[in-house]
Amino acid sequence: MIPTPTSSQANRILVLGIGNILWADEGFGVRAVEEFHRRYAVPDNVTILDGGTQGLYLVNYLEDADRLIVFDAIDYGLEPGQLKLVRDDEVPRFTGAKKMSLHQTGFQEVISAVDLLGRCPRHLVLIGCQPLDLEDWGGPLTKPVCDQIAPALELGCEILAEWGVEVMPRTAPLAESERLLANDIDHQHYEMRGRPA
Template sequence: MIVSTKEQAARPHGRVLILGIGNILWADEGFGVRVVEYLAARHHFPAPAELMDGGTQGLYLLPQLEGLDGLVIVDAIDFGLPPGTVHTVRGADVPSTIGARKMSLHQTGFQEVLALLDLRGHAPRKVALIGVQPVNMQDYGGGLTPPVAARVPEVAAAVLAMLAADYDIHPIPRAPDATQDGAGLMTAAVSRTAYENGRPTEAEACRYGDPRVLTRMGG
């Protein structure tokens, strides 16, 4: 994709992007998105820092990632560690970690994004990945599992610490009464509180299908 000169000029010099990737529809796979949602609700990020819900966009993210001074990726990654463990990877180890530990299609696509950025000479000057070991990524419509949900504030704090240490960027805390899910980062209907509290019961959703049908198909 080609980024126009006007688009490039509109972006502040030395951009540092905090990118949450993943699919909120599949339980712990939405971890990265929920972390940036948490950060947006509690802090204002002045330029050159930016927050982005990258979802599962893959190659469509390429124009947004060109020429960054720094990229901080947050995602659920299979590190082979105990569930809920937080682990940080930096530099050249990031794409290889995503490639070797991919658990979903969005991670395959993002590995390609990093490779293309490098090939085109637009790779971020610094890149880091803060990941959590998921518990469940197969529960369609499910929210974060308790061990992973408990890591959201911890990883958000790690992102803030990284911004301060590596880029001298200090996001401004929002007033307690001004915090809100999403804070403009996503629509209210899919904010974490609305999404998880609004999930129908197993009986209402027939979440796991009809065992009579599944048995016949499997047999």
């Protein structure tokens, strides 16, 4: 178990969702972090970020983080919708393995770049979900993957609690200006109202 940091220790935390919402289950990480932001309020030392497919543009965010949680769709070869949590030194072991997602190489390059700069987060947790379909252009998350958003968020909350972070359920809906994704690409507008034109 990771010890709870004291208030005098640096504890900047990044909760990151990566993926591409245009390719069905590839959007799992983005939709998970979007839902996390919709459900929970976090302290000022926690940043919630839709990383999309930004690749090396994420370096600055990782440099500023002491601890990192990543939500992503990853091909582990498991049953569709199955979650797998990987921590710390276990994460880089996937480098050079079969391609796990459309943007995997880009994110591994981000981790490598931050590591070379000596600024890699001290603790890294990857919460991955086995996709069913990564080739449905414009399609929504499949049901087995969509059904794992809530359990994935529970895992994220457990990790944050281990790190001494109190996550509070929101008592009021977010205003439109407070949403993580806007311009009708949020989950409700983009996926729940049917396939985009």
